[in-house]
Each structure stands twice: as structure tokens, then as C-alpha cells.
Amino acid sequence: MTENPPAPVPRSNVLAIPAYVPGKPPVARPGVTAYKLSSNENPFPPLPGVLAAATEAAGQMNRYPDMGASALYEALSARLDVPVDHLATATGSVGLLYQLVAAFCEPGDEVVHAWRSFEAYPIAVTAGGAVGVPVPLTVDARHDLDAMAAAIGERTRVVVVCTPNNPTGPAVAQAELDAFLARVPSHVLVVVDEAYVEFVRSPDPVDGVATALAHPNVVVTRTFSKAYGLAGFRVGYAVAQPPLAAALRAVSLPFGVSTVAQAAAVASLAATDALLERVDTVVARRDRVLAGLRERGWDVPDAQGNFVWLPITDPEHLGAFVASAEEAALVVRPFVGDGVRISIGEEEACDRLLALPGPTGAPIGD
Structure with a gap:
């Protein structure tokens, strides 16, 4: 019986490359607008021009x-x-x-x-x-x-x-x-x-x-x-x-x-004025979310990007938080063993985030 000839083999470092895990897209739900908060994307349409x-x-x-x-x-x-x-x-x-x-x-x-x-x-x-x-x-x-x-x-x-x-x-x-x-x-x-x-x-x-x-x-x-x-x-x-x-x-x-x-x-x-206005809006939403999460018990580090970080290290608790976000039609980005990153998106998305269960299981929002 003839043996199969050897196939090309990638370099060893290529075989060792860790996979990039992109943010999940939102899943459409009847009567509810789903929001993708998993990729740090800008929630606004293209700038003027x-x-x-x-x-x-x-x-x-x-x-x-x-x-x-x-x-x-x-x-x-x-x-x-x-x-x-x-x-x-x-x-x-x-x-x-x-x-x-x-x-x-x-x-x-x-x-x-x-x-x-x-x-x-x-x-x-x-x-x-x-x-x-x-x-x-x-x-x-x-x-x-x-x-x-x-x-x-x-x-x-x-x-x-x-x-x-x-x-x-x-x-x-x-x-x-x-x-x-x-x-x-x-x-x-x-x-x-x-x-x-x-x-x-x-x-x-x-x-x-x-x-x-x-x-x-x-x-x-x-x-x-x-x-x-x-x-x-x-x-x-x-x-x-x-x-x-x-x-x-x-x-x-x-x-x-x-x-x-x-x-x-x-x-x-060339659209500097519109850019700065939108960035200021995102920053204001970020600061509101950051303050709201901290007031309701979350240990959130300083946030200087267009996202916030919840250091949920327990996989079971992380899974529960991600599931509660998905139930609210919010897709967030979990990093198992470390925490979850949540992009700052539309105003309604921020409101829903602040209504999710807090670290003790109680609602975050009012």
C-alpha cells in the first residue's frame, strides 16, 4: 500500500498563533432593538461628507x-x-x-x-x-x-x-x-x-x-x-x-x-467639529455609565476609552452576567477568567446596561 506523500506544514509559530475572538453580533428579537456593545464601535453614522x-x-x-x-x-x-x-x-x-x-x-x-x-x-x-x-x-x-x-x-x-x-x-x-x-x-x-x-x-x-x-x-x-x-x-x-x-x-x-x-x-x-461633538457625547455617556455602575456596587476601573470594564473573574458569574445582558438584547464582550468589556453605544443601550443585575444580583438601575 502506497503511503500518502507528506503535506505542507506551516511554521511552528504559525501553529501557535492564538485565535482572535471578535465581538459577537447582536441577535434580532421581535419588537426589541438589539445593541452590539462587544466591539468598541462608534454608534454614530458616518461623519458629514x-x-x-x-x-x-x-x-x-x-x-x-x-x-x-x-x-x-x-x-x-x-x-x-x-x-x-x-x-x-x-x-x-x-x-x-x-x-x-x-x-x-x-x-x-x-x-x-x-x-x-x-x-x-x-x-x-x-x-x-x-x-x-x-x-x-x-x-x-x-x-x-x-x-x-x-x-x-x-x-x-x-x-x-x-x-x-x-x-x-x-x-x-x-x-x-x-x-x-x-x-x-x-x-x-x-x-x-x-x-x-x-x-x-x-x-x-x-x-x-x-x-x-x-x-x-x-x-x-x-x-x-x-x-x-x-x-x-x-x-x-x-x-x-x-x-x-x-x-x-x-x-x-x-x-x-x-x-x-x-x-x-x-x-x-475635514469634519472636525462634528467629530468632537460626537466624541463628547460618547464621553458623557461613558462617564454616566461609569458613575452609575460604581454607585450600584460594581468595582469598575477608570475608563478613558469608549468602553467600561467589569472585572468578573469567576466564570460562572461572568456567564450569568453575559446571559442577563443578552436577555436585555445587549451583546457584550467576555474575557473568561478576567472580566467583561462593554462598549459605550446608544443612549438606550446605556440605560439597559444600568438596569442589569448588579454584583449581588440586585438590579443596577433604579
């Missing part, structure tokens, strides 16, 4: 996108007051993370990051053949920057600071980041992930752009997916000094950011 710009750009779908994203680079340069050669674009900030590992890590090199933090970090690190070094958060769900600095070793090439931290919510202060950077060796790249920067209202917020301009080993990454509401188009950008930005552009996927996405991003940058 964006749909028209995207529709017009869609008429060019038979042509390749502008690989240099020239209009987007110019718009970002003007908005951020940085030269074009300090910029790099990608398919969301996740795309930038993959590019950073590809550009700066040899196989076996280490990437230090907080945990729990953004779920894509260990995926991108492992996919690039690097080794993740997760550093536990503090008891109040913040980055332990002292422990992260201590975790930097001979093989460390990249350190990721997520501020505000997804999924737990607290943000790093500029003074904390400055002190941390002073401890990081100059050859180690520090990535400041500011995906939720527009929602930060802390007393000493990080200025990622200024920090990147002042440090030759710092890259700040941002996205149009959250505040700008372009999650479906996948546009992210990085700011760094020219050698770092050039490295990111060198490993980028050719034509990765579509024509429609580029047009929508440029139009979104």
Missing part, C-alpha cells in the same frame, strides 16, 4: 489605490503638524502592529506588553516569529510600567504601551510614560498604541505625537476605526521619526489601504 466621498471613490474600484496614499498623508501632516516623512499608514492599527514586528524583530526576539491588553498583541507577535513577554496589570487594571521596564532583557526589541488600555480602560499619564522611556534602552522600540486617544479626559494625558517627535525610539499608532467611525474600512496611521516611519512603509502591504478607505479618512479629517 464621508459617505459622499466614499461613494465617489467606489466608482474607481477598477483602479488600484494610490499606493503612496498621498492625499491622506497630506491631510494627516496638516492635522498633526508633522512632516509627511514622519507618517506611515496601514489597514488599521492592527496592521501597523504586524508591520512593526516584521520590521524590528528577528525570530525569537521579545516583545514586552501588558496583559490583559489588546487581544491582537500576542497574535501579531507570534505570527512574526517573535516571543511575547506579557506583564500583568496592577490591581487597578493599569499598566505596571515598573514591571515592564524590569522585563526588558537582551532579546527585547519592542515594548508596547496601550493607552487607554483595551479592554480595561485606564490611561497612562505623560509623566509616567516619560519616566518609563528614561528606563528603556535606546535600541528598544517603544510603541504607544493610542487607538482611543480622542476619548481621553485624564489630568495628564499622553501626547503621543509630541513624544514620538522627541524620541528616536518611539512610534505612536492611531486608528480611524474608533472615534472616526471607519471600523469597516480599516485605516490606521503611525507617527515616528523618519527612519522608523520608513521601515514601516517598507514592510507595508502594497495597495493595502483601499481607495474608498483613503477617501473616507480624508473626508473624516
Whole structure:
């Protein structure tokens, strides 16, 4: 009997990549509006002028996108007051993370990051053949920057600071980041992930752009997916000094950011007044939800993104909370063993959230 010939086998690191678990979509229920609070999406429709710009750009779908994203680079340069050669674009900030590992890590090199933090970090690190070094958060769900600095070793090439931290919510202060950077060796790249920067209202917020301009080993990454509401188009950008930005552009996927996405991003940058108004609305809802949850017994860490975090570590209690949310037609994002993240969505969704059972089983709301 003839044996089957050997089949192709992926690299060992590919087989070790953890699966990304996306937020579940809402399930339609008769007579009830279901809300998706599981993906930190913007609850508002496109900003003024964006749909028209995207529709017009869609008429060019038979042509390749502008690989240099020239209009987007110019718009970002003007908005951020940085030269074009300090910029790099990608398919969301996740795309930038993959590019950073590809550009700066040899196989076996280490990437230090907080945990729990953004779920894509260990995926991108492992996919690039690097080794993740997760550093536990503090008891109040913040980055332990002292422990992260201590975790930097001979093989460390990249350190990721997520501020505000997804999924737990607290943000790093500029003074904390400055002190941390002073401890990081100059050859180690520090990535400041500011995906939720527009929602930060802390007393000493990080200025990622200024920090990147002042440090030759710092890259700040941002996205149009959250505040700008372009999650479906996948546009992210990085700011760094020219050698770092050039490295990111060198490993980028050719034509990765579509024509429609580029047009929508440029139009979104032009709608600043409407953007700020919507962000302020989300922040006000977030603060109301945060205060309401705390008043009714939940131990909720500081929230500086467009979401709140309930540290429900017991799987049974977590399952019960998720089930009660689903009964109220709310889909939230559980992280088994750690807690549940709840996006700030429509006003009615916030009201329903505050009517769910509290930590003792009693209703949260009045």
C-alpha cells in the first residue's frame, strides 16, 4: 500500500498563533432593538461628507489605490503638524502592529506588553516569529510600567504601551510614560498604541505625537476605526521619526489601504467639529455609565476609552452576567477568567446596561 506523500506544514509559530475572538453580533428579537456593545464601535453614522466621498471613490474600484496614499498623508501632516516623512499608514492599527514586528524583530526576539491588553498583541507577535513577554496589570487594571521596564532583557526589541488600555480602560499619564522611556534602552522600540486617544479626559494625558517627535525610539499608532467611525474600512496611521516611519512603509502591504478607505479618512479629517461633538457625547455617556455602575456596587476601573470594564473573574458569574445582558438584547464582550468589556453605544443601550443585575444580583438601575 502506497503511503500518502507528506503535506505542507506551516511554521511552528504559525501553529501557535492564538485565535482572535471578535465581538459577537447582536441577535434580532421581535419588537426589541438589539445593541452590539462587544466591539468598541462608534454608534454614530458616518461623519458629514464621508459617505459622499466614499461613494465617489467606489466608482474607481477598477483602479488600484494610490499606493503612496498621498492625499491622506497630506491631510494627516496638516492635522498633526508633522512632516509627511514622519507618517506611515496601514489597514488599521492592527496592521501597523504586524508591520512593526516584521520590521524590528528577528525570530525569537521579545516583545514586552501588558496583559490583559489588546487581544491582537500576542497574535501579531507570534505570527512574526517573535516571543511575547506579557506583564500583568496592577490591581487597578493599569499598566505596571515598573514591571515592564524590569522585563526588558537582551532579546527585547519592542515594548508596547496601550493607552487607554483595551479592554480595561485606564490611561497612562505623560509623566509616567516619560519616566518609563528614561528606563528603556535606546535600541528598544517603544510603541504607544493610542487607538482611543480622542476619548481621553485624564489630568495628564499622553501626547503621543509630541513624544514620538522627541524620541528616536518611539512610534505612536492611531486608528480611524474608533472615534472616526471607519471600523469597516480599516485605516490606521503611525507617527515616528523618519527612519522608523520608513521601515514601516517598507514592510507595508502594497495597495493595502483601499481607495474608498483613503477617501473616507480624508473626508473624516475635514469634519472636525462634528467629530468632537460626537466624541463628547460618547464621553458623557461613558462617564454616566461609569458613575452609575460604581454607585450600584460594581468595582469598575477608570475608563478613558469608549468602553467600561467589569472585572468578573469567576466564570460562572461572568456567564450569568453575559446571559442577563443578552436577555436585555445587549451583546457584550467576555474575557473568561478576567472580566467583561462593554462598549459605550446608544443612549438606550446605556440605560439597559444600568438596569442589569448588579454584583449581588440586585438590579443596577433604579
